[in-house]
Amino acid sequence: MTQGDHPVGDTQWPLWEVFTQSAPGKPHEHAGSVHAPDAELALQNARDVYTRRGEAVSLWVVPADAITASSPSDAGPFFEPGNDKAYRHPQFYKVPRGVKVF
Amino acid sequence: MPQKNTESALSPEDAARLEAFEAHVGKGGYVEPKDWMPERYRKQLIRMMSQHAHSEVVGMLPEGNWITRAPSLRRKMVLLAKVQDEAGHGLYIYCGTETLGVDREELVEALLAGKAKYSSIFNYPTLTWADIGAIGWLVDGAAIVNQTMLAKASYGPYARAMIRICKEENFHKRQGYEIMATLSKGTPAQKAMAQDALDRWWWPSLMMFGPSDTNSPNSAELIKWGVKKKTNDELRQRFVDLTVPQAEAIGLTLPDPDLRYDEETKHWNFGEIDWDEFWTVVKGNGPCNKERLEARRRAHDDGAWVRAAAEAYAAKRNGHNRATAA
Ligand SMILES: [Fe+2]
Numbered sequence: 001m002t003q004g005d006h007p008v009g010d011t012q013w014p015l016w017e018v019f020t021q022s023a024p025g026k027p028h029e030h031a032g033s034v035h036a037p038d039a040e041l042a043l044q045n046a047r048d049v050y051t052r053r054g055e056a057v058s059l060w061v062v063p064a065d066a067i068t069a070s071s072p073s074d075a076g077p078f079f080e081p082g083n084d085k086a087y088r089h090p091q092f093y094k095v096p097r098g099v100k101v102f
Numbered sequence: 103m104p105q106k107n108t109e110s111a112l113s114p115e116d117a118a119r120l121e122a123f124e125a126h127v128g129k130g131g132y133v134e135p136k137d138w139m140p141e142r143y144r145k146q147l148i149r150m151m152s153q154h155a156h157s158e159v160v161g162m163l164p165e166g167n168w169i170t171r172a173p174s175l176r177r178k179m180v181l182l183a184k185v186q187d188e189a190g191h192g193l194y195i196y197c198g199t200e201t202l203g204v205d206r207e208e209l210v211e212a213l214l215a216g217k218a219k220y221s222s223i224f225n226y227p228t229l230t231w232a233d234i235g236a237i238g239w240l241v242d243g244a245a246i247v248n249q250t251m252l253a254k255a256s257y258g259p260y261a262r263a264m265i266r267i268c269k270e271e272n273f274h275k276r277q278g279y280e281i282m283a284t285l286s287k288g289t290p291a292q293k294a295m296a297q298d299a300l301d302r303w304w305w306p307s308l309m310m311f312g313p314s315d316t317n318s319p320n321s322a323e324l325i326k327w328g329v330k331k332k333t334n335d336e337l338r339q340r341f342v343d344l345t346v347p348q349a350e351a352i353g354l355t356l357p358d359p360d361l362r363y364d365e366e367t368k369h370w371n372f373g374e375i376d377w378d379e380f381w382t383v384v385k386g387n388g389p390c391n392k393e394r395l396e397a398r399r400r401a402h403d404d405g406a407w408v409r410a411a412a413e414a415y416a417a418k419r420n421g422h423n424r425a426t427a428a
């Protein structure tokens with residue numbers, strides 16, 4: 001998005017994050033990023049850069065500045081609510097000996 | 103804490119952070135873009151990764167030279183795919199470098215201005231078709247040894263780019279080795295051509311691993327921070343050990359009279375590298391330094407109209423979208 005003082009055609013274009021789905025039923029995973037002037041070319045660039053060997057059946061491109069990420073410095077307290085609840089895991093519960101629960 | 107004079111006058115806060123950082127990477131921990139890292143770690147990675155990305159890009163030039171002259175359609179398809187992979191490798195690593203807070207644009211500008219380094223191996227000329235075989239076998243072979251190590255680098259985006267690259271490099275090496283094996287089984291002239299290419303590419307390939315450990319200022323720090331896991335000399339030795347039997351198997355001779363197997367260490371000893379030649383090429387006075395940069399600049403300039411057209415089209419469509427949304 002930086003046009004800056006560069007002549008037209010000499011900027012690096014906006015950044016897009018690329019997500020690939022490796023097979024039907026699998027989740028989309030982050031593969032890397034590409035620069036492109038618009039979404040359509042971002043998809044084509046992502047295809048050429050990240051899927052030259054059938055690595056994907058589906059591609060997402062997302063403007064990098066549209067992503068909001070958690071911050072590593074707050075990671076401790078931020079994820080804390082999920083870390084101190086052992087009762088959310090099946091191992092927390094006692095089952096009579098010899099009984100198959102599943 | 104022990105004296106760490108990598109950065110002068112650390113605040114107590116930063117000293118504690120540095121200690122935690124070094125403990126983390128010392129245990130094999132990963133560093134991600136938004137994590138705290140010493141400025142020097144960031145700088146070293148930007149230097150290393152951008153040089154690596156530039157090498158992938160400039161590395162297309164010596165081989166590109168032979169695409170139109172490949173001896174068969176099969177070889178031509180393969181070489182095109184290989185060179186296209188190298189463009190991809192450059193892009194993976196530029197994108198990884200950008201996570202450290204630099205723009206690809208700055209890096210490319212530095213390359214075009216002749217201010218950035220890239221691997222010296224690409225400043226040697228490709229004189230015959232056998233050179234394409236030698237490059238795939240030796241240059242990509244050496245790159246695999248180096249990149250397999252870097253796939254475990256402490257900086258996450260670099261390691262992930264390397265894993266992706268390593269998967270693709272094996273084909274590069276094999277196609278090169280296949281070319282050499284084929285020539286070596288061919289007419290006497292073809293075999294001589296293969297041997298000549300090997301003679302010219304062997305020593306520069308060994309130089310790809312960089313200066314010897316006694317003369318490599320960055321190594322200790324990069325190893326301490328988990329960016330590198332092995333020294334230049336260890337990697338070079340691994341490459342020699344791997345390559346000697348491969349040369350033997352196709353009836354070619356490595357151009358080193360001192361090469362001999364050491365029963366005790368189980369390694370191949372090899373002769374002294376010509377470090378004067380190494381530094382001459384690094385400093386810009388190799389056979390093709392000027393030609394490579396000129397070719398790169400020409401390609402960049404010739405592509406300007408494509409970039410301008412794509413931008414104009416995007417701007418027009420954006421304007422159109424805004425107009426219809428209003
Ligand atoms: Fe490569």
Ligand SMILES: [Fe+2]
Pocket residue numbers: 188242245271274
């Ligand atoms: Fe390669």
